[in-house]
Amino acid sequence: MRLIWTLQTFSWGDVPDVLVVALILFVASLIMRGPQATPLMRGTVVLVLVLGLLTTMLDWIAFRWLLNYVVTAVVVAIPVVFQPELRRALERVGRTGWSTMFGRAPAFSEEELVIEAICAAAARLSERRHGALIVLERNDCLDEFINTGVPLSAQVSPQLFLTVFWPKTELHDGAVIIRNDRVESAASVLPLSSGRNLTDRKLGTRHRAGLGISEVSDALCVIVSEETGRISVTNRGRMIRRLDSDRLRTILSAFYTGARTQAEAWPWMPVVSRVRKEVDRVRNSGPGNRAASM
Template sequence: MSLTWRDLLDIFLVGVLLYSLYRILAGTRALNLVRGVLIYLATWFLASLLGLSTLSWILGNAATLGAFALIVVFQPELRGLLERLGRGQGALRPPPVALEMEELLLGLRRLAERRHGALLALERRTPLGEYAASGEVLDARLSARLLETLFYPGTPLHDGGAIVREGRLFAAGCVFPLSEVGMGLGTRHRAALGLSEVSDALVIVVSEETGAIRVAEGGRLSPPLSLEALRARLKEVVRDA
C-alpha cells in the first residue's frame, strides 16, 4: 500500500512533535523519567508477548499507581513542561543592556567580596509576575548601590530574590520555588535551581559562605564563575535575545 500525502504529513508532524518534546525535556530530570517509562512499557509489552502472565499482571496493575506517583513526584517538571509549551517562541524580554550589565557586575563583585548572599533572576520569555507579587515591586533603575543595599544582611528584603525585567530592578524580597534536587545546597541555591526549573530565567546567586557567584539555567547550576565568565554569559544572553 502506497503512502498518501496525508500519511507523509502525519509522519512529519509526529516527528516534529517528538523532537520538540525532546528539546523541551533535554537537560531536565523529566528526560530520565521518559526513558524509564519507555523501558517499563517495553518490559510490559515483552512480558505480554511472551505470555509471562504473572509479570504482565504485576506490571499492569503497578502502572496505574505509578502514574499517580509520577504526577506527584515530578510535579515541578510537569509544570515547567506546560509553561515551556505555553511560552512558545514569543519575543524575549530584553536582558540588561551594556550600562545596566556593568552596574549589575559591579554590584555582584562588591557583594561577593563582602560575602553578602544574593539571589537575582533575569526575566526572559516566562513572566515572573507571580513571584514578583510575593515581594515588593520597585521598578527602579538597576544600580550597584541598590543591589548592595537590598542584599545587605539584616535589611528586610535581603533574604528574598530580586527580579530584573527589561533592564530594571522590578521587584525584591521575592519568594522563589525551592528545587527538590540538590538537597545539600543552601536555600538560595535551591531557590535559584527551583526558579530555573519552572522558567527560562537566568538566575544568579552569590554564596554568603564563600562569595562564589553561580548561575542557574534550565534546572542546572553552574560551577563558580569569575566576573569575566559571567560577563561573557550575559553577553550571550543579550546576543541571543
C-alpha cells in the same frame, strides 16, 4: 453537514486565509509562553475547537444557540485572562520598534549596562560575603513570583543591589527580579529545586531557589553565596559555580543579551533550537549509543 460542505468548497483561494490564521496562532503561542500561560492557552484552544466542532456537527438549534454565546464569552475573556502576557508583548514591541520586525538587530546598550551593574555588584557582594539572588526574566513571565515580593520598578545599579542585599535590610532575604532592564521586585519568594539537579547536597536554600526558578522558567539567576562568597549562575536547571567577574560577564552576555536579541529578531529560532536539541538527544540515545555505553 456544514463542516463537510466547507471541505468540499475549499479552493486554492482559501489557502492564504488559512495561512494568515495559522500565522496569528503561531505568534500568539510565542507570546503566551510561561509556566501559567501555556496551560491556559492550551485549554482555551481545546475548548474553542471542541465547541466549534460541536456547533458544525450537531443540528440542535438550542444547543447551537448556547454554544455561540459560550464562544463569544470565551473570546471576550481572553484579553482578561492573558492580560500580563499581552502587556508584556506590547512592551516588547514598543521597546524594540520597527527595526526588529525587518531583521535589523538593535543595540541593547541598556542591557549591557544591566550586565555591568550585576557584575560589579556581584564582585563586591562576594568580597563582603553578602548573599544575593538576582533573577533575569527572559521569555517566560515571572509575575507569579514578582507578586510575592516588594514592588520597586527601579533602575538597575550596583548601589541598589548592595543596598537590597545588605544583611541589615528587610529586603535582603529573597530574590531581586529584573524585567525589561528594570528591577521589578525585591524579597521575592522563589520555588525550591526538586533536588534532581543538585550536584552538591550541601547547597543552601539560596542555591536551591536559584535552581528552582531555572527549572520552572527560562530565567537566568545569579547567586552569591553568603558562606563562601562564590558566584554561581543557574539556567535551564543547570548550575555553573565558582565564577569570577569576567566569566560572569561572558555568561550573562551569551545567555541574556544574545538570547534576547535572537528571540526578538527571529521569534521562531528558539523553537527551531529546541526541536534540534531534542532530535540530537534522541539520536544520541539510539540503540548503538546505548550499546556502546554498556
